[in-house]
Amino acid sequence: MKQIKTVSDLEDLRKSILKQRDPEKITIRMCLSTGCRAKKSIKVISALEDELNNQGLQEKVEIKRTGCHGFCEMGPIMVIEPANIFYRQVTPEDIADIVFETILKGNIVKRLLWKDAGTKEYTKTEQDLPLYKKQKKHISYNSGKIDPTDIEDYIAADGYLALCKALNAMTPAKIVETVFASGLRGRGGGGFSTGLKWRICSAAPSDIKYIIANGDEGDPGAFMDRSLMEGDPHRIIEGMIIAAFAIGAGRGFLYVREEYPIAIEHLSIAIQKAEEYGLLGNNIMGTGFDFNIAINKGAGAFVCGEETALIISIEGKSGTPRSRPPYPAFEGLWGKPTIINNVETLGNIPQIILKGADWYSNIGTVGSKGTKIFSLVGKVRNTGLVEVEMGTTLREIIFDIGGGIRKDKRFKAVQTGGPSGGCIPISKIDMPVDYDSLREAGAIMGSGGMIVMDETSCMVDIARYFLNFLLFESCGKCVPCREGLKQMHYILTNICEGNGEKGDIEALTELGHFMISTSLCGLGATAANPVLSTLRYFHDEYLVHIYEKKCPAGVCKNLFEYMIDETLCNGCTLCRIRCPEKAISGEKKKPHRIDTAKCIKCGICYNSCKRQAVIVI
Amino acid sequence: MKVPLTIDGQMVQIDSGAPIIDAAKKAGAVIPTLCYHEALKPYGSCRLCMVEIIINKQRRLVTACNFPVEGGMEVFTDTAKLRHIRKMIIELLLARCPDVSSLRAMAKQMGIKSSRFKKQDSTECILCGLCVRFCEEVVGVSAIGLVNRGIDREVATPFKVASDVCIGCGSCTYICPTGCIEMVPDKKIPQMRIMKMGQHSLNPCINEFQCETCIVEKEFFEDMRLVIAEFRNS
Numbered sequence: 001m002k003q004i005k006t007v008s009d010l011e012d013l014r015k016s017i018l019k020q021r022d023p024e025k026i027t028i029r030m031c032l033s034t035g036c037r038a039k040k041s042i043k044v045i046s047a048l049e050d051e052l053n054n055q056g057l058q059e060k061v062e063i064k065r066t067g068c069h070g071f072c073e074m075g076p077i078m079v080i081e082p083a084n085i086f087y088r089q090v091t092p093e094d095i096a097d098i099v100f101e102t103i104l105k106g107n108i109v110k111r112l113l114w115k116d117a118g119t120k121e122y123t124k125t126e127q128d129l130p131l132y133k134k135q136k137k138h139i140s141y142n143s144g145k146i147d148p149t150d151i152e153d154y155i156a157a158d159g160y161l162a163l164c165k166a167l168n169a170m171t172p173a174k175i176v177e178t179v180f181a182s183g184l185r186g187r188g189g190g191g192f193s194t195g196l197k198w199r200i201c202s203a204a205p206s207d208i209k210y211i212i213a214n215g216d217e218g219d220p221g222a223f224m225d226r227s228l229m230e231g232d233p234h235r236i237i238e239g240m241i242i243a244a245f246a247i248g249a250g251r252g253f254l255y256v257r258e259e260y261p262i263a264i265e266h267l268s269i270a271i272q273k274a275e276e277y278g279l280l281g282n283n284i285m286g287t288g289f290d291f292n293i294a295i296n297k298g299a300g301a302f303v304c305g306e307e308t309a310l311i312i313s314i315e316g317k318s319g320t321p322r323s324r325p326p327y328p329a330f331e332g333l334w335g336k337p338t339i340i341n342n343v344e345t346l347g348n349i350p351q352i353i354l355k356g357a358d359w360y361s362n363i364g365t366v367g368s369k370g371t372k373i374f375s376l377v378g379k380v381r382n383t384g385l386v387e388v389e390m391g392t393t394l395r396e397i398i399f400d401i402g403g404g405i406r407k408d409k410r411f412k413a414v415q416t417g418g419p420s421g422g423c424i425p426i427s428k429i430d431m432p433v434d435y436d437s438l439r440e441a442g443a444i445m446g447s448g449g450m451i452v453m454d455e456t457s458c459m460v461d462i463a464r465y466f467l468n469f470l471l472f473e474s475c476g477k478c479v480p481c482r483e484g485l486k487q488m489h490y491i492l493t494n495i496c497e498g499n500g501e502k503g504d505i506e507a508l509t510e511l512g513h514f515m516i517s518t519s520l521c522g523l524g525a526t527a528a529n530p531v532l533s534t535l536r537y538f539h540d541e542y543l544v545h546i547y548e549k550k551c552p553a554g555v556c557k558n559l560f561e562y563m564i565d566e567t568l569c570n571g572c573t574l575c576r577i578r579c580p581e582k583a584i585s586g587e588k589k590k591p592h593r594i595d596t597a598k599c600i601k602c603g604i605c606y607n608s609c610k611r612q613a614v615i616v617i
Numbered sequence: 618m619k620v621p622l623t624i625d626g627q628m629v630q631i632d633s634g635a636p637i638i639d640a641a642k643k644a645g646a647v648i649p650t651l652c653y654h655e656a657l658k659p660y661g662s663c664r665l666c667m668v669e670i671i672i673n674k675q676r677r678l679v680t681a682c683n684f685p686v687e688g689g690m691e692v693f694t695d696t697a698k699l700r701h702i703r704k705m706i707i708e709l710l711l712a713r714c715p716d717v718s719s720l721r722a723m724a725k726q727m728g729i730k731s732s733r734f735k736k737q738d739s740t741e742c743i744l745c746g747l748c749v750r751f752c753e754e755v756v757g758v759s760a761i762g763l764v765n766r767g768i769d770r771e772v773a774t775p776f777k778v779a780s781d782v783c784i785g786c787g788s789c790t791y792i793c794p795t796g797c798i799e800m801v802p803d804k805k806i807p808q809m810r811i812m813k814m815g816q817h818s819l820n821p822c823i824n825e826f827q828c829e830t831c832i833v834e835k836e837f838f839e840d841m842r843l844v845i846a847e848f849r850n851s
């Protein structure tokens with residue numbers, strides 16, 4: 001295999017790859033990322049291979065093992081090109097039909113199409129799915145399309161062209177200024193200007209510098225970084241090499257959590273391939289620039305994603321944040337100037353270099369440029385990864401892309417920014433999503449988690465839930481975070497159990513503001529967000545819990561009863577049959593009743609009644 | 618290079634990059650601390666030493682024990698906001714360690730009668746890390762460490778078994794502001810002591826460790842350094 005030494009080498013390679021490819025050839029893109037793999041997509045692929053072999057079609061049909069398509073809930077996902085037919089929840093048993101009907105005859109297997117739970121309509125192609133339609137896929141463009149283990153797929157999709165441009169046509173200073181002018185801000189949570197960070201680091205006097213890609217992704221439920229690393233690893237590596245060239249770093253570290261074995265595997269393959277092609281290692285593309293990347297496996301603590309803790313943990317010690325200054329850009333890994341960027345931030349770099357700062361800064365809002373990948377989960381109809389332009393409204397994300405709330409319940413709040421994010425209420429649904437608006441609303445961008453909640457969520461309980469997570473994930477080093485979280489959690493638990501008292505809200509507010517201003521690291525400084533934001537927007541719910549001892553959402557078990565509304569109940573007996581405690585009595589076609597003394601509030605009757613006759617009081 | 622700055626309005630000159638607390642000392646301002654010690658690298662965990670600063674026209678809260686001074690910086694060590702923060706910290710620590718006399722004394726000084734917060738199962742360790750850092754940085758043996766995270770964090774020997782690297786120097790006992798590490802005579806070897814982590818409350822300093830320039834303490838550590846240096850050379 002030929003090493004790439006010049007721009008024209010890369011161009012030639014790209015052309016020859018494209019020439020060998022027939023755009024009309026039937027290609028089956030099958031997702032093999034974590035979500036679909038958990039739903040046995042590997043078995044589906046082997047069944048597909050067997051069937052194609054049996055039919056003698058192995059030459060005519062190409063199978064592409066791709067990364068995440070973003071619609072993991074519907075996995076295993078299969079897309080058949082060039083017709084762009086989208087099949088979901090494919091099982092090995094479906095393969096015979098797919099090959100016989102779709103591959104051989106060009107027909108659609110309707111039962112495998114995606115069906116809108118609201119309108120009951122089927123969607124035939126991937127591009128027409130509501131989940132994808134309003135998205136702007138720049139960073140996640142390749143994921144789900146290319147084979148992440150095949151560097152030539154990436155090169156065919158304009159991969160490494162940006163590196164080529166950076167090394168041959170730009171000076172390090174010019175790269176830094178381009179990134180600065182693009183307006184790119186860190187996707188790891190803080191939203192710090194990436195260009196500024198690079199500028200500071202390149203000005204730091206030192207022969208040795210490092211670059212770290214942060215792929216720790218500790219937010220529970222978030223998986224955008226994982227999908228990116230699994231589905232398009234070369235994009236991150238290309239971004240890292242450009243960053244290294246810009247600041248003069250010779251070594252890079254990719255910090256990935258141990259629970260992401262596929263990401264680690266794909267990144268390792270990508271590093272090895274990039275080295276083979278002369279795009280990484282010594283004398284990159286014949287320019288004399290040397291840069292090597294090693295992968296570090298993270299031990300899994302949430303706090304290890306914090307930059308100073310992460311650096312300490314790469315140094316081999318236990319990951320506990322330290323005070324800044326000194327900032328890593330001056331004194332980072334082993335005391336040397338270090339750039340630490342989130343993997344999605346780095347994934348933005350190639351397109352900025354390739355298409356220019358002007359192009360990039362035209363996408364998004366005044367203060368937040370580009371696109372951002374969110375993981376949309378919770379009570380929305382369509383859950384998954386969505387990449388949208390900064391400034392897209394919450395309404396567009398939740399209702400247009402997410403398809404609205406499940407079971408026609410009412411939207412109550414959306415929690416953004418991971419465990420230390422905030423809850424945003426319906427009154428702010430038309431708010432544009434960008435760093436500044438979110439912060440103003442008392443939430444944060446975080447790494448891009450979005451949990452949608454409906455009327456059955458109790459906001460006090462939600463706040464307690466997130467605090468409970470943080471309580472165990474705080475490193476415990478500093479007093480405000482460790483002791484403050486403990487006390488806040490204690491007060492919230494009291495409120496949820498019906499022991500709330502006067503002064504609790506004031507104490508929570510005071511502790512919250514105290515933690516924000518005095519904690520050592522970002523965890524403690526944001527940990528009160530879930531409480532403060534719910535106090536701000538759902539104050540009444542706290543009051544009802546404390547003074548009336550009621551939980552209107554029917555979550556806090558000591559604070560509500562289930563009752564059957566006799567005017568709505570038609571005596572279908574369903575709830576009576578399902579109740580595990582035999583707490584419901586009533587004759588057929590006559591209103592039923594709940595014996596509150598026997599009821600354990602399991603909620604089964606509430607969720608079973610088709611007439612919404614079971615109510616919370 | 619020396620730079621000028623003001624501490625509560627008073628002008629001082631100090632090496633650029635020195636921690637604010639050094640400048641404050643020069644100006645005679647007293648900043649309360651719990652996890653700071655001159656002999657050790659700053660740690661920044663108790664947050665008691667917070668001060669307000671103004672640089673580039675921006676007002677910020679920072680910890681004096683480790684925030685480096687810059688020329689032109691204005692530092693305020695005793696504002697209403699700071700008094701509130703310090704009270705909160707002491708109240709929180711008092712809820713954690715209700716029986717520690719040095720904390721109780723500090724609380725009294727600040728006018729706190731009792732903590733509003735929920736009292737916890739009694740421990741005497743405030744997790745200031747002084748013992749661990751002294752053992753590592755000065756004694757050089759790292760016999761004890763901070764283990765676990767969040768609410769389970771504690772000072773312990775590796776795997777919580779008797780340490781085989783501890784030299785029984787007693788520094789940890791001495792430096793601990795709450796007296797929660799005990800030295801007991803070694804029954805097997807006469808005249809030797811062993812370090813024991815327990816609930817015992819020692820209170821050897823008459824000033825309850827609140828004054829950083831405590832002469833006794835300073836002399837002790839000077840002696841300790843010599844002893845340790847000798848120990849290493851022998």
Ligand SMILES: Cc1cc2nc3c(=O)[nH]c(=O)nc-3n(C[C@H](O)[C@H](O)[C@H](O)COP(=O)(O)O)c2cc1C
Binds near residue numbers: 522
């Ligand atoms: C508690 C905590 C957890 C964090 N976890 C992550 C993480 O998992 N991934 C990440 O990229 N950044 C995380 N960060 C942010 C990093 O500290 C750092 O700001 C970021 O990696 C910088 O990259 P960026 O400028 O590209 O965002 C975390 C911060 C805190 C305070």
Ligand code: SF4
Binds near residue numbers: 303321478479482519
């Ligand atoms: S804020 Fe929390 S996580 Fe950060 S250093 Fe303090 S205790 Fe540790």
Ligand code: SF4
Binds near residue numbers: 568571611613
């Ligand atoms: S399920 Fe609903 S309608 Fe049927 S008996 Fe129970 S309460 Fe009545």
Ligand code: SF4
Binds near residue numbers: 582598
């Ligand atoms: S909540 Fe559960 S226990 Fe209570 S009445 Fe309904 S089904 Fe029975």
Ligand code: SF4
Binds near residue numbers: 752759760785789
């Ligand atoms: S007594 Fe042991 S644990 Fe304590 S400082 Fe000395 S060597 Fe360390």
Ligand code: SF4
Binds near residue numbers: 741746747797
């Ligand atoms: S044992 Fe004493 S010195 Fe050590 S961390 Fe606890 S309070 Fe601080």
Ligand code: FES
Binds near residue numbers: 032068
């Ligand atoms: S893992 Fe297959 S679509 Fe996300």
Ligand code: FES
Binds near residue numbers: 650651653667680682
């Ligand atoms: S003395 Fe500065 S944080 Fe403890």
